[in-house]
Amino acid sequence: MLAIDAAACRACGACCAYSAEWPRFSLESDAALARIPEALVSPSRGGMRCEGDRCAALEGEVGVETRCTIYDDRPDVCRACEPGDDACTIARRHIGLPDLLGLADLSGLADLPDPTAASDLQSSRRDMAS
Numbered sequence: 001m002l003a004i005d006a007a008a009c010r011a012c013g014a015c016c017a018y019s020a021e022w023p024r025f026s027l028e029s030d031a032a033l034a035r036i037p038e039a040l041v042s043p044s045r046g047g048m049r050c051e052g053d054r055c056a057a058l059e060g061e062v063g064v065e066t067r068c069t070i071y072d073d074r075p076d077v078c079r080a081c082e083p084g085d086d087a088c089t090i091a092r093r094h095i096g097l098p099d100l101l102g103l104a105d106l107s108g109l110a111d112l113p114d115p116t117a118a119s120d121l122q123s124s125r126r127d128m129a130s
């Protein structure tokens, strides 16, 4: 993961607070689901428990400083979302944050790859664990 991605995610959390329909389970194994604390699973058991639109596993203030409390065990949908992809951009715009490429442009990091085409970033959504 590029440093700017990790930093942007820690200062964001928008996709984790966009919709209760977002952090749904999909093809996770039983073992993977078992690692998610029961208190953070929705009553329907179809995804993460949310408080309003916000995932219960998210700590911090959205748009300021956030952290996923189950980062290593987060659902597949969370792993699939990439900083700068379409879902990220929609979520960030929803809370009034600039597009991630806009951040890159402002920081002068012209060598950043196009994150919407960076398939090798599939497992590196963000480093919110620290």
Ligand code: SF4
Pocket (backbone or CB within 6 Å): 008, 009, 010, 012, 013, 014, 015, 016, 081, 082, 083, 084, 087, 088, 089, 091, 092, 100, 125, 126
């Ligand atoms: S993937 Fe995008 S919307 Fe989600 S926390 Fe990172 S920067 Fe924010």
Ligand code: SF4
Pocket (backbone or CB within 6 Å): 015, 016, 017, 023, 048, 055, 056, 057, 058, 059, 067, 068, 069, 070, 071, 074, 075, 078
């Ligand atoms: S499980 Fe973690 S990464 Fe996924 S929506 Fe909740 S806080 Fe965000």
